[in-house]
Amino acid sequence: MTVRHRRELDTLPGYVQGKPAPVRDIPTYKLSSNENPYPPLPSVVDRIAELAQGINRYPTMNAPVLVEALATRHGVDTSQIVLGAGSVEVVSQAIHAMAGPGDEVVYAWRSFEAYPVLVTGAGATSVPVPLTADLRHDLPAMAAAVTDRTRLVIVCNPNNPTGTVTSREALETFLDAVPDDVVVVLDEAYREFDSDPDSPDGITVVARRPNVVVSRTFSKAYGLAGMRIGYGVASPEVADLLRKMAIPFAVSDLAQYAAVASLAALDELTDRVRVLVAERARIQDELGAQGWTLPRSQGNFVWLPAADDTQRTAAVLDRFGISGRVFPEGIRVSLGDRQANDTFIEACAAVIAEG
Numbered sequence: 593m594t595v596r597h598r599r600e601l602d603t604l605p606g607y608v609q610g611k612p613a614p615v616r617d618i619p620t621y622k623l624s625s626n627e628n629p630y631p632p633l634p635s636v637v638d639r640i641a642e643l644a645q646g647i648n649r650y651p652t653m654n655a656p657v658l659v660e661a662l663a664t665r666h667g668v669d670t671s672q673i674v675l676g677a678g679s680v681e682v683v684s685q686a687i688h689a690m691a692g693p694g695d696e697v698v699y700a701w702r703s704f705e706a707y708p709v710l711v712t713g714a715g716a717t718s719v720p721v722p723l724t725a726d727l728r729h730d731l732p733a734m735a736a737a738v739t740d741r742t743r744l745v746i747v748c749n750p751n752n753p754t755g756t757v758t759s760r761e762a763l764e765t766f767l768d769a770v771p772d773d774v775v776v777v778l779d780e781a782y783r784e785f786d787s788d789p790d791s792p793d794g795i796t797v798v799a800r801r802p803n804v805v806v807s808r809t810f811s812k813a814y815g816l817a818g819m820r821i822g823y824g825v826a827s828p829e830v831a832d833l834l835r836k837m838a839i840p841f842a843v844s845d846l847a848q849y850a851a852v853a854s855l856a857a858l859d860e861l862t863d864r865v866r867v868l869v870a871e872r873a874r875i876q877d878e879l880g881a882q883g884w885t886l887p888r889s890q891g892n893f894v895w896l897p898a899a900d901d902t903q904r905t906a907a908v909l910d911r912f913g914i915s916g917r918v919f920p921e922g923i924r925v926s927l928g929d930r931q932a933n934d935t936f937i938e939a940c941a942a943v944i945a946e947g
């Protein structure tokens with residue numbers, strides 16, 4: 593028997609999780625999900641352990657302590673903060689709040705694999721706009737793709753999986769071209785790793801443009817991927833719409849207070865980000881010296897544009913004990929600890945040597 597269901601689900605590929613590290617008798621590294629290689633801070637783990645005593649109760653619904661902490665951190669009003677079980681839920685709230693059957697959502701491609709899944713899930717239509725030859729968002733083409741049916745545009749900055757960024761100037765020109773009743777989500781999951789001085793800080797853009805939503809996460813820079821906590825910053829009007837689409841009680845108290853404890857330890861976490869950013873520069877330089885041409889990444893990962901050689905490259909990485917995220921046109925490899933990165937650099941040399 594086939595139950596009556598939405599036909600578009602038959603062809604919808606589900607979200608695929610990054611592969612675990614290969615099983616091998618050498619050290620192996622999972623570099624497939626852009627996770628933070630550092631273990632969680634003791635202060636965060638202690639807080640979670642303490643709150644575990646109360647998990648027979650529902651979480652605090654509007655997370656006032658975390659919302660206040662985020663508003664203070666970003667210099668915005670508490671009415672402008674929305675929360676989600678990961679920022680992927682915030683992006684989902686924005687899609688569901690703005691777009692339904694017959695409506696279009698414009699985003700760059702290749703970009704975050706969750707976008708097509710979420711857009712189809714909302715019953716809306718994806719309008720993917722190819723990246724430029726240098727793997728950036730083609731913002732003029734994205735602006736041209738906006739029609740009467742467009743209800744949302746997503747700009748992933750830095751872009752996952754290519755690591756490329758959109759400049760402040762290019763973004764402003766783009767936002768000027770998009771009608772101001774169309775919501776634009778700036779997905780800034782990797783903002784903390786972005787050291788390009790020309791990159792826009794989306795939160796300053798929100799202050800001037802009420803149709804812009806910024807989404808950020810504790811999963812990447814702050815190492816809370818397993819806790820599922822992300823947030824959005826928007827105008828109070830747009831924030832209200834997103835909150836209506838939030839799944840009730842999706843954000844646990846454990847997640848709320850793990851995030852509060854992380855904000856309290858921001859200096860320490862920022863030091864870790866700095867180390868990872870230095871490792872990114874080291875990897876990019878070493879791979880450049882080996883003869884690779886990589887886009888300059890501003891995320892906690894690098895993009896190997898292996899093209900036709902992708903499968904062979906993935907096999908070499910696997911031999912060295914590394915799982916990256918393999919796409920048809922290249923491989924995204926997350927920054928790991930020093931030893932993981934050294935092994936990755938060695939593996940990339942082997943790819944060249946054997947090619």
Ligand SMILES: *Cc1c(COP(=O)(O)O)cnc(C)c1O
Binds near residue numbers: 779822
């Ligand atoms: C990882 C990622 C997210 C969200 O991660 P959460 O764990 O749901 O916060 C959102 N956008 C992009 C582009 C990502 O790569």
